[in-house]
Amino acid sequence: MKRYFVFLFCTICCFQIYAQQTSWIRINQLGYPTRAVKVAVWCSKEKTKLYSFELVDAASQTTVFKETAGEALGAYGPFTETYRLNFSSFHKKGTYFLRAGNARSPVFVIDDDAYSGAADFCLRYMRQQRSGFNPYLKDSCHTHDGYTLYGPMPDSTHIDATGGWHDASDYLQYTTTSANATYHLLSAYRDFPGVFGDEKAANGLDGKNGIKDVLDEAKWGLDWLLKMNPRKDWMFNQLGDDRDHMGMRIPKEDNFYGRGFERPVYFVSGKPQQRGKFMNASTGAASTAAKFSSAFALASSVYQNIDKKFSDQLAVKAEDAWMVGLSSPGVSQTASVRSPYIYAEDNWVDDMELAGVNIHQLYAGKGTPGNKNNVLAAAFRFAKQEPTTPWLGADTAKHYQWYPFVNLGHYELIKELSKKEYSGNTMLRSQKDTIVSFFKKGIELVWNKASKNAFLRGVPFIWCSNNLTASFATQCYWYKQLTGDKKFEEFEQANFDWLFGCNPWGTSMVYGLPANGDTPVDPHSAFTHMKNYPIDGGLVDGPVYTSIYKGLIGITLKDPDEYAEFQSDLVVYHDDYGDYSTNEPTMDGTASLIYLLAAKEAEAKSARAAALNNRMPRNTTAPQLSEQVLIRGDQGRKQIALVFTGDEFGDGLQTIAGTLEKEKVKGSFFFTGRFYRNRSFRKDIKKLYAQRHLMGSHSDQHLLYADWKKRDSTLVSKDSLLTDLANSRQAILDLGVKKGDMTNYFIPPYEWWNKETAGWLSESHMRVFSFTPGTTSNADYTYPELGKSYRTSEEIIANIKKFNETQPNGLNGVVLLVHAGTDPRRKDKLYNRLGELIVYLKEQGYEFKKVNDMFQEQ
Known part of the structure; x- marks a missing residue:
C-alpha cells in the first residue's frame, strides 16, 4: 500500500478524518531553498473561498508567516476550487508545514541544502539500468x-553491441535516447x-576512482555509442525490438529473437523499417547521426584534460557523424x-543545430578557426528551421514525436554567441537575439x-509527460541564466x-525521493x-x-487505486504495476532530471554564497579575491595600480607613455604574445620597458578560459x-x-x-x-555600435569618482584597467x-604602485 506521511499531530482516528477530507495543500516534498520561489497549491472539492494561509514551524507549532491567499483560480482536474499560496518572501531556514482552512500540508524544509545530493541519488537508477555488467545485480x-x-x-x-543502458522497464536499447541521456550527463558534469x-x-x-560518478555513468553510455557507430559509414539505431515485451524478467540473456541469445541491431538505413504490420516513417539518418555527433563532440571537450587519446578519438567520430547528418537529412524512427x-521522431534539425554548435566548439578548442566549414x-x-520545439504549446503529440523534448541546440548556440569575442560582430549578436526570442516564444x-490553472500546468499529458516537464523546467532555467530575465x-x-x-x-514522481515522502x-x-x-532515483512516465x-x-490495475479520489476526466496517474503508461520509469527521462537537479542544487548554493558574501565584514588589510584571483589590494592604504x-x-601606446612620464607615474603593462610580436x-x-614600467603577460592568443554564462565550465585544456x-x-623575452x-x-x-584555470596558473607559479x-x-574598449554596453569616457571618469566618494574605503587598493588601444569605431x-x-x-591623496609592489606590500 502507499506510504502516507505520518505527523506528530496525527490522532488515532486520522484515517477517519482523511476519509472526510475535502481540501488539500500540495507542496514540493523536497522543500525549497531559502531564496527560491516558494508556492504551494490549495485545492478543494468544494466551492470554498480561501482568505489566508499560514506557515507553521513544525517543531514549535507556532505560526511564523501569514499571508492572504490571493485570487481564486477555479476548477482543475478533480478539484472545484484552487489557490496558489505564495510564501517566497519568507527566507528563514527550518522545518515547516502550511495551514489553510481545514487543510494542512505535509512537513517540508526551507534550506539551501534542500536539493543537495538529489542528482547523485538519481544516478542510482542509471547504474541499475546498465546492460552488460550490471553493478546493482553484480x-x-x-x-x-x-x-x-x-x-x-x-x-x-554479428557485431559487438554489449553495454549501454536498458531503455525503461523493458530491455530495448535506443541510440537516440542513449545519446540524449549521455549528453545530459556530460553537460551536467561540465556545468555543475x-x-x-x-x-x-x-x-x-x-x-572511489578519482572520477565523478556522473562522468563514470556518461562514459558507460559513450562506450556503447562507440559500438553502435563502429565505422565511419556504419551507424545503428536500435538494439532489440518489441519482442522484448513478451514477459517481465530480471535482465539476463534473451533467447526469443530466433538467434540464440543474440538480439537484433537495426542499421540506420535512412529508409522505412518494420513497424508491426506496417513500416515506420524513416526519411534519413540525420536525427541519429547528429545525436552521435553532439555526444561525441561534447565528450571530446570534457575528456581533453582527462584522457587526451580518447578525446581525440571522439573528436574524429563527432566530425564524421556530422558529415553523415549533412549528407542524409531526415529522421530515423525506431522499428x-x-x-x-x-x-516516432519527426524532427531532426534541432539535432543538427546542436551537433553544429559542438563541432564549432571542437574546432575552436583545437586552435583552428571556429568557423571551419562554417x-x-x-x-x-x-535553428531557424525549428524556432520552437513543436510540442510546446500543443495539446498532444505522438510518442517521442518531438525529441529531445528540449532544444539543447538553442541553449548551446546562445551560450556560444554570448562570448565576448563575438560582441563586436553585429550579425552574430543579432543571431543570438533571434535564438533567445525562440526560447522565450x-x-x-x-x-x-x-x-489559466493553479498548478501552472501547460505541458500536455501525453506519454512521458514527466520527461517533458523536466525538459521544460530546464528550458525556463536556461532562459533565466542566459538572459537574466526572471519573468518565468x-x-x-x-x-x-x-x-x-x-x-x-x-x-x-521519482522513486524514493525524498526518502520520507510519498513516492512511487x-x-x-x-x-x-x-x-x-x-529502483532509487527513477523518474516515472507521469500522468x-x-x-x-x-x-x-493491456492495462489493468493490480491493486485498489490509492489516488482514486484525485483522478478526473482530464488526467490520471496510477502508482500501480499494471499501468505502464503513467508509472514506468525511463532512463532518458531520469538523465534529463539529473541535469535539472544539479542545476537547482548549484543555483541554491550560489545564492547562499552570494548572501553570505554580502553579510561578511571586510578585512581591509587582506587582498580581495574572486575565484582565487586577486582583484583588489589593501583597502587600508591609499594606493592604486594602473x-x-x-x-x-595599440593606438594609445605613445599617449600613455608620454602621460605617465609627465606625471612621474609607473604603470603595469600586460600584453598578449601576438601584441609583443607586432612590429x-x-x-x-x-x-615603456626602458622607462621601468612593469612588463607581463596577458596570454599569447587571447584564449577564452571559461564560459561567460557558466563560469565553472572550462573551455581550454590545461596543456x-x-x-x-x-x-x-x-x-x-624575444622583445x-x-x-x-x-x-x-x-x-x-x-x-x-x-577556479580551475586559476589553479593551473598558480601551479605554474603565476600570480593571477x-x-x-x-x-x-x-x-x-566599447563603442557606440554595441548599444547599451557602450560607456563614454565621461561616464567612466564620473563612475570612478563616484566609486571613490561612495565606497567605504574609496579606491584604496583598486586595480584600474585601461586598454592600450581600442577598436577604431x-x-x-x-x-x-x-x-x-x-x-x-x-x-x-592616492599613490600609484606597480601591481607587484601593491600586492607584495600586504
Missing part, C-alpha cells in the same frame, strides 16, 4: 548482442561539477515487430495555457515542484514487481490524459593554457625584456577565468590578478584623458 546480461538488420553488410552479421560526488568505480561498484508502438552558420540555419506558448522563474519552479508533489495526487512504490518495473528491489489511458492496450592591457589594438608596437613597448602561457612569455624583469603576475585574457569590479575603467579614447584622471587621483 551480474551480467545481454552479453551476446547482436546480429545486424537493414545494413549494407549481410543480415545477421561541484554538485557530484565520487563514491563508485567505473564499473558502478563501490569504491517494431509485434505492435504499432514506436519512437558550422556555426549552419547551426543557425538549422516556446516558454510563452506553454505559459498561455498554464496561466515562478513558472520554472512550478514545473519542478510538480515532479516532487505539487500536483493533484500529492506524490513525488509499485512502478511498472520487474525489479520492484518480481524481486521487491528498489496521461484519461482519454489516452482508456485507449491503451594596468594597461593590449591584444589587437608596429615593438618600438613603443621597448620605450593548451600552459602552452599558450609559455609562448607569451617567450614573446616578452629584449630580461628574464629577471619579466613579472610572474598575470592577468587572464578577457579578464575572465574560473584582474581589475577591481565596479570601477568600469575596463569598459573603455570608438572615437572617444579614455587614454586621451589619462592625465586628467591621474591629476584627480593625486589630489585625492
Whole structure:
C-alpha cells in the first residue's frame, strides 16, 4: 500500500478524518531553498473561498508567516476550487508545514541544502539500468548482442553491441535516447561539477576512482555509442525490438529473437523499417547521426584534460557523424515487430543545430578557426528551421514525436554567441537575439495555457509527460541564466515542484525521493514487481490524459487505486504495476532530471554564497579575491595600480607613455604574445620597458578560459593554457625584456577565468590578478555600435569618482584597467584623458604602485 506521511499531530482516528477530507495543500516534498520561489497549491472539492494561509514551524507549532491567499483560480482536474499560496518572501531556514482552512500540508524544509545530493541519488537508477555488467545485480546480461538488420553488410552479421543502458522497464536499447541521456550527463558534469560526488568505480561498484560518478555513468553510455557507430559509414539505431515485451524478467540473456541469445541491431538505413504490420516513417539518418555527433563532440571537450587519446578519438567520430547528418537529412524512427508502438521522431534539425554548435566548439578548442566549414552558420540555419520545439504549446503529440523534448541546440548556440569575442560582430549578436526570442516564444506558448490553472500546468499529458516537464523546467532555467530575465522563474519552479508533489495526487514522481515522502512504490518495473528491489532515483512516465489511458492496450490495475479520489476526466496517474503508461520509469527521462537537479542544487548554493558574501565584514588589510584571483589590494592604504592591457589594438601606446612620464607615474603593462610580436608596437613597448614600467603577460592568443554564462565550465585544456602561457612569455623575452624583469603576475585574457584555470596558473607559479569590479575603467574598449554596453569616457571618469566618494574605503587598493588601444569605431579614447584622471587621483591623496609592489606590500 502507499506510504502516507505520518505527523506528530496525527490522532488515532486520522484515517477517519482523511476519509472526510475535502481540501488539500500540495507542496514540493523536497522543500525549497531559502531564496527560491516558494508556492504551494490549495485545492478543494468544494466551492470554498480561501482568505489566508499560514506557515507553521513544525517543531514549535507556532505560526511564523501569514499571508492572504490571493485570487481564486477555479476548477482543475478533480478539484472545484484552487489557490496558489505564495510564501517566497519568507527566507528563514527550518522545518515547516502550511495551514489553510481545514487543510494542512505535509512537513517540508526551507534550506539551501534542500536539493543537495538529489542528482547523485538519481544516478542510482542509471547504474541499475546498465546492460552488460550490471553493478546493482553484480551480474551480467545481454552479453551476446547482436546480429545486424537493414545494413549494407549481410543480415545477421554479428557485431559487438554489449553495454549501454536498458531503455525503461523493458530491455530495448535506443541510440537516440542513449545519446540524449549521455549528453545530459556530460553537460551536467561540465556545468555543475561541484554538485557530484565520487563514491563508485567505473564499473558502478563501490569504491572511489578519482572520477565523478556522473562522468563514470556518461562514459558507460559513450562506450556503447562507440559500438553502435563502429565505422565511419556504419551507424545503428536500435538494439532489440518489441519482442522484448513478451514477459517481465530480471535482465539476463534473451533467447526469443530466433538467434540464440543474440538480439537484433537495426542499421540506420535512412529508409522505412518494420513497424508491426506496417513500416515506420524513416526519411534519413540525420536525427541519429547528429545525436552521435553532439555526444561525441561534447565528450571530446570534457575528456581533453582527462584522457587526451580518447578525446581525440571522439573528436574524429563527432566530425564524421556530422558529415553523415549533412549528407542524409531526415529522421530515423525506431522499428517494431509485434505492435504499432514506436519512437516516432519527426524532427531532426534541432539535432543538427546542436551537433553544429559542438563541432564549432571542437574546432575552436583545437586552435583552428571556429568557423571551419562554417558550422556555426549552419547551426543557425538549422535553428531557424525549428524556432520552437513543436510540442510546446500543443495539446498532444505522438510518442517521442518531438525529441529531445528540449532544444539543447538553442541553449548551446546562445551560450556560444554570448562570448565576448563575438560582441563586436553585429550579425552574430543579432543571431543570438533571434535564438533567445525562440526560447522565450516556446516558454510563452506553454505559459498561455498554464496561466489559466493553479498548478501552472501547460505541458500536455501525453506519454512521458514527466520527461517533458523536466525538459521544460530546464528550458525556463536556461532562459533565466542566459538572459537574466526572471519573468518565468515562478513558472520554472512550478514545473519542478510538480515532479516532487505539487500536483493533484500529492506524490513525488521519482522513486524514493525524498526518502520520507510519498513516492512511487509499485512502478511498472520487474525489479520492484518480481524481486521487491528498489529502483532509487527513477523518474516515472507521469500522468496521461484519461482519454489516452482508456485507449491503451493491456492495462489493468493490480491493486485498489490509492489516488482514486484525485483522478478526473482530464488526467490520471496510477502508482500501480499494471499501468505502464503513467508509472514506468525511463532512463532518458531520469538523465534529463539529473541535469535539472544539479542545476537547482548549484543555483541554491550560489545564492547562499552570494548572501553570505554580502553579510561578511571586510578585512581591509587582506587582498580581495574572486575565484582565487586577486582583484583588489589593501583597502587600508591609499594606493592604486594602473594596468594597461593590449591584444589587437595599440593606438594609445605613445599617449600613455608620454602621460605617465609627465606625471612621474609607473604603470603595469600586460600584453598578449601576438601584441609583443607586432612590429608596429615593438618600438613603443621597448620605450615603456626602458622607462621601468612593469612588463607581463596577458596570454599569447587571447584564449577564452571559461564560459561567460557558466563560469565553472572550462573551455581550454590545461596543456593548451600552459602552452599558450609559455609562448607569451617567450614573446616578452624575444622583445629584449630580461628574464629577471619579466613579472610572474598575470592577468587572464578577457579578464575572465574560473577556479580551475586559476589553479593551473598558480601551479605554474603565476600570480593571477584582474581589475577591481565596479570601477568600469575596463569598459573603455566599447563603442557606440554595441548599444547599451557602450560607456563614454565621461561616464567612466564620473563612475570612478563616484566609486571613490561612495565606497567605504574609496579606491584604496583598486586595480584600474585601461586598454592600450581600442577598436577604431570608438572615437572617444579614455587614454586621451589619462592625465586628467591621474591629476584627480593625486589630489585625492592616492599613490600609484606597480601591481607587484601593491600586492607584495600586504
